[in-house]
Amino acid sequence: MGNFEQRGSRFDVSGMNRVYIGFGSNLGCKVGNIRRAVALLSKEDSIQHMELSSFYKTDPVGGVEQDWFVNAVARFDTTLAAEELLSLCLEVERELKRVRVERWGPRTLDIDILFYGLEKVTEKDLQIPHPRICERAFVLVPLLELDSTLKLEDRELSDCLVRVADQGIERMKPVVAILGASPKPERYAHLAQQLLMETGHELALVAPRGEEILGVSVIDKLGKCQEPVDTVTLYIGSSRVDSVLEDLLEARPRRVIFNPGTENDSVRSILEREGIETQEACTLVLLRTGQF
Numbered sequence: 017m018g019n020f021e022q023r024g025s026r027f028d029v030s031g032m033n034r035v036y037i038g039f040g041s042n043l044g045c046k047v048g049n050i051r052r053a054v055a056l057l058s059k060e061d062s063i064q065h066m067e068l069s070s071f072y073k074t075d076p077v078g079g080v081e082q083d084w085f086v087n088a089v090a091r092f093d094t095t096l097a098a099e100e101l102l103s104l105c106l107e108v109e110r111e112l113k114r115v116r117v118e119r120w121g122p123r124t125l126d127i128d129i130l131f132y133g134l135e136k137v138t139e140k141d142l143q144i145p146h147p148r149i150c151e152r153a154f155v156l157v158p159l160l161e162l163d164s165t166l167k168l169e170d171r172e173l174s175d176c177l178v179r180v181a182d183q184g185i186e187r188m189k190p191v192v193a194i195l196g197a198s199p200k201p202e203r204y205a206h207l208a209q210q211l212l213m214e215t216g217h218e219l220a221l222v223a224p225r226g227e228e229i230l231g232v233s234v235i236d237k238l239g240k241c242q243e244p245v246d247t248v249t250l251y252i253g254s255s256r257v258d259s260v261l262e263d264l265l266e267a268r269p270r271r272v273i274f275n276p277g278t279e280n281d282s283v284r285s286i287l288e289r290e291g292i293e294t295q296e297a298c299t300l301v302l303l304r305t306g307q308f
Contacts, residue, residue: 196251
């Protein structure tokens with residue numbers, strides 16, 4: 017396999033093409049939908065060097081009344097032909113039970129091929145480069161995050177941003193989710209929350225009861241968190257961890273910390289098979305020693 021230039025490169029090297037694809041979701045666990053799609057694509061041997069942009073909260077376009085979207089862009093190298101890649105993307109959409117009732121309407125997941133090397137494709141079901149790249153902030157902003165030097169027909173993509181300045185788009189901040197949050201000052205979950213807040217982390221608190229703890233809102237289910245969950249730290253008994261496995265797989269955090277008393281080998285094994293990092297450790301110790 018050849019070496020790839022990491023910026024401004026969309027050319028073919030040793031049978032591999034540099035590809036950019038866009039994701040959008042505004043139904044269900046939006047961030048989780050995109051992360052699961054990336055995980056499914058990454059399992060393919062024909063796809064290498066997967067990189068994902070930040071997640072962006074965006075206003076819907078097209079005039080249909082609906083909820084806000086989460087959008088992101090991925091960059092990778094592939095040996096698949098453009099038509100084969102399209103078939104794979106459609107398969108991933110079906111795997112995630114894509115729902116799309118109307119054009120420009122709500123959907124669990126939408127995947128668009130934006131660039132495929134330097135190829136130009138004009139078919140009924142596939143146009144590359146994507147014809148509306150320069151019309152959508154939710155495409156341009158994450159694209160340029162991955163590569164600020166990208167061009168479309170000798171035009172700098174960054175020049176297109178002026179045309180979409182009125183489209184609402186906001187970079188989403190990753191959060192740490194405390195599963196088993198507690199308002200009781202003597203509980204480890206409460207102490208961890210205090211220290212996480214002191215060190216500047218954005219938080220999502222998950223507990224069966226309560227409206228807020230230390231000024232942070234509480235949700236009763238991890239799947240209701242619409243922010244990108246980077247880390248979940250568990251403060252529930254090990255016997256209850258099985259009951260939150262589905263939520264963990266839906267949210268697809270980067271890492272799950274099993275604090276003392278929450279160890280569950282079967283759940284940990286499933287998470288690791290799905291590409292989610294796990295760690296048996298004390299969150300308080302990690303924070304206090306600068307290893308979090």
